[in-house]
Amino acid sequence: xxxxxxxxxxxxxxxxxxxxxxxxxxxxxxxxxxxxxxxxxxxxxxxxxxxxxxxxxxxxxxxxxxxxxxxxxxxxxxxxxxxxxxxxxxxxxxxxxxxxxxxxxxxxxxxxxxxxxxxxxxxxxxxxxxxxxxxxxxxxxxxxxxxxxxxxxxxxxxxxxxxxxxxxxxxxxxxxxxxxxxxxxxxxxxxxxxxxxxxxxxxx
Numbered sequence: 001x002x003x004x005x006x007x008x009x010x011x012x013x014x015x016x017x018x019x020x021x022x023x024x025x026x027x028x029x030x031x032x033x034x035x036x037x038x039x040x041x042x043x044x045x046x047x048x049x050x051x052x053x054x055x056x057x058x059x060x061x062x063x064x065x066x067x068x069x070x071x072x073x074x075x076x077x078x079x080x081x082x083x084x085x086x087x088x089x090x091x092x093x094x095x096x097x098x099x100x101x102x103x104x105x106x107x108x109x110x111x112x113x114x115x116x117x118x119x120x121x122x123x124x125x126x127x128x129x130x131x132x133x134x135x136x137x138x139x140x141x142x143x144x145x146x147x148x149x150x151x152x153x154x155x156x157x158x159x160x161x162x163x164x165x166x167x168x169x170x171x172x173x174x175x176x177x178x179x180x181x182x183x184x185x186x187x188x189x190x191x192x193x194x195x196x197x198x199x200x201x202x203x204x
Contacts, residue, residue: 001148002073002092003156004066006054015054015066017076017089020047021158032083046087051076065150069093092148095201096157098122099192100144100171105137108165116165119144122199130167135188143177143190143202145170152178152204177204 003018022040027047030037034056038048051057057075060066068076073091080087103126104118115136117129121144129144136142146169149157153176159168174181174190181190 001158002068002089003148003150004068005150006060006063006066008060008063013052013054015051015058015060017049017051018047018156019089020045021156022047032085035079035083035085037085037087049076049080049085049087049089051079067093094146095122096146096149097172097177097202097204098144098146099196099198099200099202100127100142101198102136102138102140102142102171105131108163111163114162117171119169119171120198121146121169124199127168128166129169129171130162130165131171131189133171133173133188135191136171140189141192141194141196141198143172143192145172145176151176 001019005016007014007016026041028039028041034052036050037046039045040047054060057079058072068091070091070093073089077088098121101120102117103120105115108114108116108130113132113134115131117131117136118126119129120126145151145157147157147159151157157170161167171189173188177190
């Protein structure tokens with residue numbers, strides 16, 4: 001997974017690349033020129049990079065989440081090679097917010113409010129997603145924030161578990177997506193019109 005965000009406000013001209021979700025307390029850092037490699041202290045696995053003076057490598061319109069093209073990743077990999085890092089970034093150009101279709105929805109055992117869904121996303125892929133909204137149901141078209149998505153509040157969606165049950169992505173509400181919708185659509189997940197195509201990109 002590759003999650004990218006650009007910050008030219010709190011930090012000056014910084015591109016942050018996240019590859020895995022790790023606690024800050026478990027991270028170590030190695031800096032070469034204007035690039036910092038972030039690793040997991042226990043495994044020495046690379047979990048991210050900070051590119052300072054990021055505009056030397058890429059052009060950015062504004063601070064916030066960045067969709068990196070194959071060409072963008074090529075330039076970043078050249079920069080890593082130039083300073084002496086052996087890691088190679090892999091581009092992921094698939095949409096992160098898509099129209100999903102809830103194929104199955106069952107109450108989670110030992111929970112009075114969680115549901116386990118099997119939700120189709122793009123390219124026919126089906127993700128198991130745990131959802132806590134009381135209006136989620138089989139047969140709905142919904143907005144799925146897939147792993148790698150950055151929500152409007154800055155939260156990154158990672159694969160995870162809820163009560164020991166695997167959950168890959170998030171079925172989103174209008175509030176979570178920062179959408180202005182009628183009051184009756186504000187509560188619970190956002191249920192989409194049926195004519196929308198499953199797997200199509202949802203603009204956030």
